[in-house]
Amino acid sequence: MTYERFAYVYDALMKEAPYGKWLRFFEQHAASLPGKDVLDLACGTGELSWRFAAAGWNTTGVDLSEDMLMIAQQKAVEKGLSIPVFQQDMRSLEGLGQFDAVTIFCDSLNYITEAEDVRRTFQHIQPHVKPGGLLLFDVHSLFKVHHIFKGHTFTETGEDISYIWDCFEGEQADSVEHELTFFVLDESTEQYERFDEYHVQRTFSPVQYAAWLQEAGFTDIQISADFTSEPPAEQSERIFFVCRKPVESKENEKG
Numbered sequence: 001m002t003y004e005r006f007a008y009v010y011d012a013l014m015k016e017a018p019y020g021k022w023l024r025f026f027e028q029h030a031a032s033l034p035g036k037d038v039l040d041l042a043c044g045t046g047e048l049s050w051r052f053a054a055a056g057w058n059t060t061g062v063d064l065s066e067d068m069l070m071i072a073q074q075k076a077v078e079k080g081l082s083i084p085v086f087q088q089d090m091r092s093l094e095g096l097g098q099f100d101a102v103t104i105f106c107d108s109l110n111y112i113t114e115a116e117d118v119r120r121t122f123q124h125i126q127p128h129v130k131p132g133g134l135l136l137f138d139v140h141s142l143f144k145v146h147h148i149f150k151g152h153t154f155t156e157t158g159e160d161i162s163y164i165w166d167c168f169e170g171e172q173a174d175s176v177e178h179e180l181t182f183f184v185l186d187e188s189t190e191q192y193e194r195f196d197e198y199h200v201q202r203t204f205s206p207v208q209y210a211a212w213l214q215e216a217g218f219t220d221i222q223i224s225a226d227f228t229s230e231p232p233a234e235q236s237e238r239i240f241f242v243c244r245k246p247v248e249s250k251e252n253e254k255g
Contacts, residue, residue, distance in 0.1 A: 007067035009182055010045055012161045014106075021227045022105045023051045026136060029222075029242050035100040039128060041090045042108030046072025046083065053081040060096065061085040091117050093124040102129055104137035107238070110201035113172060118204065122216035129245040135218060136242050140203045141225070142174055144237040149176040160185045162192075175202035206232060206239055218243040 030038070036057050040049045043061035045068050053059040053076070061083055063069050069085045076083040086096065090104070091112065102125055112118050122135075129135055140149075149167040156163050162183045170177045180197040206223050213221055221243040225236035232239050 007045065007065055007071060009161055009163075009184060010068070011047070011071075012158065013156075013163065013165075013180075014047070017047070017106065018227070019047050019051060022048055022138075023055065025227050025240065026052070026101070026103060026105075027055065029136060030101045030134060033100045033133065035130065035133075037099045037101075037130075039096065039099040039102045041093075041102060041104045041125070042106070042111075043072055043085070044068050044106070044108070046075045046085075048103070048105055049083050049085075050075050050079055050081055053083050054079065059083050060099070062088050062090065062093070062096070064089050091121050091124065093121075093128060096128055098128055098130045099133065100130055101134045101136060103135075107138060107140050107201070109137055110140050110203050111199070113170075113175060113200055113202040115204065115208075118209075119212045119215065122212050122218070126216045126218065126245060131245055131247040133245050134242060135213075135245070136240070138238050138240045139209070140201065141232065141236050141239050142203060142205065143235050145174055145176050145201070145203050147235075148237065149178075170200055170202065172202055174204065175200060206241075209239075209241060213241070213243050217245065219246050220244040 038052050038057045038059050040052060040059055040061045043049045043063050046061055049059050049061040049072055061069065061072055064087065066087055069087055072083070072085055109118065112121060125135060150169050152167050154165040164181045166179045168177045178199040181194060183192045183194050186193050210221050210223065221241065223232065224230055224240045225232040226238050
């Protein structure tokens with residue numbers, strides 16, 4: 001998936017996103033880590049990256065979209081923050097060193113729709129976590145995919161940007177297709193320009209995610225819901241995972 005022009009309207013689409021809650025959730029779990037190095041995977045336009053950096057974390061951002069990373073870098077410069085960014089696919093992450101914590105927030109993992117690719121993603125992340133460090137991420141719940149997204153339409157009307165967001169059942173099990181139509185004001189012509197976006201997301205059961213994490217060598221897997229410490233309930237919308245790379249990890253044992 002490529003974002004292209006979507007990168008430039010992404011922040012308008014996400015203006016109500018609970019970035020402060022993601023930051024607090026992260027700091028609640030990462031506060032006891034010995035170091036302050038964090039890798040923000042699928043960092044997008046850097047909204048969480050700059051918040052991590054402003055809170056004192058040595059932050060590195062990774063995203064698949066060059067356009068997203070350009071915006072993330074611009075934000076960091078404007079805020080006087082130093083945030084290195086790299087264009088990589090988290091399914092084949094490599095060469096970035098190790099971090100005390102790795103995050104994949106804002107349901108970004110749901111854009112990986114093949115089971116084997118999710119499994120491979122965890123396998124490629126694990127070497128980038130320091131022994132004793134954490135992987136933290138969230139995904140859409142099965143309830144949200146089937147009962148909140150599918151068959152629903154969301155709209156927003158603004159002076160500069162408006163959109164219509166239709167959600168349909170996806171071809172794969174437990175997936176949803178998002179069709180978005182944007183109307184963006186061109187200030188030079190004072191005319192609205194339309195463009196369309198198509199995205200697919202897929203989720204899996206918490207049990208399946210946990211099995212893949214264990215296979216990748218993560219332990220102490222904590223599963224909660226909706227920014228709380230409570231376990232997922234039937235109508236939970238967002239499932240959170242926090243897991244640890246053991247001090248004696250797989251690659252350490254091989255060494």
